[in-house]
Amino acid sequence: MLNSKTEIFCILGNPIAHSLSPQMHNAGFQALNLNCIFVAFLVTNLKEALAGIKAIRNIKGIVVTVPFKQKVLKYIDFLDITAKDIGAVNAISIKNSKLSGINTDWTGAIEALEEKTNITGKNVAVIGAGGAAHAISYGLVKKRAKVIVLNRTYKKASLMAKKFNLDGFYNLEHQSKIKSMDIIINTTSVGMEPDTHMSPIHENNILPHHIVFDIIYTPHETKLIKIAKKKGAKVIHGYKMVLYGGKRIFESFTGKKAPIKIMEKVLINNLYPSYSGL
Ligand code: ATR
Numbered sequence: 716m717l718n719s720k721t722e723i724f725c726i727l728g729n730p731i732a733h734s735l736s737p738q739m740h741n742a743g744f745q746a747l748n749l750n751c752i753f754v755a756f757l758v759t760n761l762k763e764a765l766a767g768i769k770a771i772r773n774i775k776g777i778v779v780t781v782p783f784k785q786k787v788l789k790y791i792d793f794l795d796i797t798a799k800d801i802g803a804v805n806a807i808s809i810k811n812s813k814l815s816g817i818n819t820d821w822t823g824a825i826e827a828l829e830e831k832t833n834i835t836g837k838n839v840a841v842i843g844a845g846g847a848a849h850a851i852s853y854g855l856v857k858k859r860a861k862v863i864v865l866n867r868t869y870k871k872a873s874l875m876a877k878k879f880n881l882d883g884f885y886n887l888e889h890q891s892k893i894k895s896m897d898i899i900i901n902t903t904s905v906g907m908e909p910d911t912h913m914s915p916i917h918e919n920n921i922l923p924h925h926i927v928f929d930i931i932y933t934p935h936e937t938k939l940i941k942i943a944k945k946k947g948a949k950v951i952h953g954y955k956m957v958l959y960g961g962k963r964i965f966e967s968f969t970g971k972k973a974p975i976k977i978m979e980k981v982l983i984n985n986l987y988p989s990y991s992g993l
Contacts, residue, residue: 717750717752720750720773721751722751722773722775723751723754723771723773723774724740724751724752724775724776724777724778725756725768725777725778726754726755726756726778726779726780727756727758727761727777727779727780727783728755728756728758728779728780728781728782729758729781730757731755731756731757732755732757735957735981735982735985735986736753736755736780736961737753737755739958739982740978741753742980742981743965743973743974743977744969746974746977747969749969749971751775751968751969761790762790765777765790765814768809769812769814770812772812774809775968776807776968777806777807777809778807779804779805779806780805784804784805784846785802785803785846787804788804790814791804791807793813793814793815793816794816795816795817797817797818797821797857798816798817798818800853801820801821801849801850803846805818805820805960805964806818806819808968818850819960819963819964820846820847820850820960821850821854821857822854822960822963823955823956823957823958823960823961823963824847824850824854824928824930824956825855825857825858827951827955827959828898828900830951831926831949832897832926832949834855834859834860834898835859835860836860836861837861837897837898838861838895838897838898839855839860839862839896839897839898839899839900840864840893840896840899841855841862841864841900842864842887842890842899842900842915843864843866843901843902843915844866844868844872845903847902848866851900852864852875852879852881853879856880860898861882863876863881863883863892864881864884864885865884865886865889865890865893866885866887866903867886867887872884872885872886890916890917890920893920894922896925897924897926898925898927898928899916899921899925899927899928900929900930901927901928901929901930901931901937902930903915904931906938906939907933907937908933913938914937914939914942915939916939916942918946921942921946923946923947923948924948925943925948926949926950926951927943927948927950928950928951929951929952929953930956932952932956932957935952935954935987935990940952957982958979958982961973961982962978965978
C-alpha cells in the first residue's frame with residue numbers, strides 16, 4: 716500500500732519507454748513487502764532533474780541509463796572506485812541530499828558469466844569498444860581473465876586496451892583471432908532488433924569449445940547465439956546481464972537480498988511474452 720512513507724526509486728534516461736527497471740524492481744519490492752515504488756522518468760535536463768530529486772527527501776535511489784551514464788559523473792558526491800575506473804555510473808543512492816554513485820554493468824556481466832564458467836585465467840575476446848565493452852572489460856581484468864578486444868574502429872580498440880591493460884586489440888576484420896579464445900562476448904549492437912539476421916562474428920570462427928555471451932537481449936536469441944548453439948558452443952543470453960545488474964542495484968538500494976527468481980520471471984514475461992523456457 717503506497718502512503719506518505721513510501722520510498723521512491725527511479726530511472727533517468729532519454730528515451731525511457733523501453734526500460735524494464737520499473738517492472739523488475741517493483742516485483743522485487745512487492746515480493747519482500749517493502750513500502751517502496753520504482754518509476755521511470757524521461758529526462759530532458761539532467762542537472763535540473765538531479766537538483767529536483769535532491770530536494771525531494773523520499774527519493775532514495777536513482778538508476779541512470781542512456782545517454783547519462785557518463786554525463787552524471789560530475790554531479791556525484793561520492794564515487795565508488797569501480798565507477799571511477801570505468802568512467803560511468805549507472806546507480807546512485809541518495810542520503811541527506813548527497814549522491815553516491817556505483818557501476819553495476821560490470822557486475823551484471825560478470826555474474827552472468829560466472830553462472831556458466833570460471834573466469835580467472837580464461838582467454839576472453841570482447842567484441843566492441845563502447846560503453847558496455849568498457850564496463851565488461853574492467854570486470855574481466857578484475858577477475859584476472861586474459862582479454863583481447865576486437866572492434867570495427869581500430870583506434871577505439873587500442874584506447875580501450877591501453878586503458879585496461881588488455882592483452883591485445885584488433886580490427887574486427889581479424890576475427891579469426893577468436894578461435895583460440897575460451898569466451899566470446901558481443902557488446903556491439905550488431906544483431907539487435909530490427910537487424911536480427913546479422914552477426915558480428917562469422918560462423919567459421921565459432922567453435923564447440925567456446926562460451927558465447929551476447930549482451931543483446933532483443934531478440935532473446937540473436938543470430939550469434941543461434942550460430943553458437945548450432946556449433947555446439949555454450950551460450951549466455953543478454954537478459955542475464957540486465958537481471959544481474961538489476962540484482963546488485965536492488966540490493967544496494969534496499970540492503971536486502973534480491974528475489975532473483977521473481978525478478979527474472981518478470982523480466983522474461985515482459986521481454987518475451989511467448990517464451991516458456993523458465
Ligand atoms: P554501448 O554503450 O551499448 O556499448 P556504444 O558506446 O555506442 O554503445 O558502442 C557501440 C559499439 O558497437 C562500438 O564498439 C561500435 O563500433 P565502433 O567503435 O566502430 O563504432 C559497435 N558497432 C555498432 N554498430 C556496428 C556495426 N554495424 N558493425 C560493427 N560494430 C558496430
